[in-house]
Amino acid sequence: MSEYQNNRFYQSNIALAGVCQAAVLVKQIARQNEFDQAALATCISSITVTEPKNTEEVYGDISKLALGYQTILSQLGNQTNKDVEITRYIANLLSIERKLTGNKKALNTLGERISNVQRQALHLDLLDTQMLRNLDSIYTDVISPLGRKIQVGGDPALLKREDNQYRVRAALLAGVRATVLWRQLGGKRRHILLNRQQIVKSAEQTLNHINTAY
Secondary structure: OOHHHHOHHHHHHHHHHHHHHHHHHHHHHHHOOOOOHHHHHHHHHHHOOOOOOOHHHHHOOHHHHHHHHHHHHHHHOOOOOOOHHHHHHHHHHHHHHHHHHOOHHHHHHHHHHHHHHHHHOOOOOOOOHHHHHHHHHHHHHHHHHHOOOOOOOOOHHHHHOHHHHHHHHHHHHHHHHHHHHHHHOOOOHHHHHHOHHHHHHHHHHHHHHHHHHO
């Protein structure tokens, strides 16, 4: 294992990149005619990985989280043009995770529903409309009732489209999955402020590795 992978922020940053990637995708789907389909497939796939051998296995490969790592750098780095909307989505996802992990009934229901999706994933493409509809249903039935709903801003014409509604909620569900993983890896909200430089440095090293290796 390389030196940068031994960094204690490496593992938790994989999950944080997952959170950030989901947040960016929500914005892309809601505001643009085009979105990163490969990045969305990676996020959706992570929902079905419930017994990974290691953190990387949740996402298949860290290279698939390049968008998420770029977002860590843009949101936590020294740039002045932070995206307030993405920050809000990330904060909302972290808040939802706290409510979810404190609700045993919701966790059990979520586990059961994801088991169904795992079986469906054997026969359906991750971005198939039926798969997205099923993930949308899980988010609506299990996650939304936990607290105040996340307000997604965007182009009304895009948000009225049913397929985009499915995609947005599927991305949010993937974001919740990533926040749960982040907590399991020792991530805490205060760490984002107190350890910002270390988080950014580790993310830079990982992104450089991705750009060099792939």
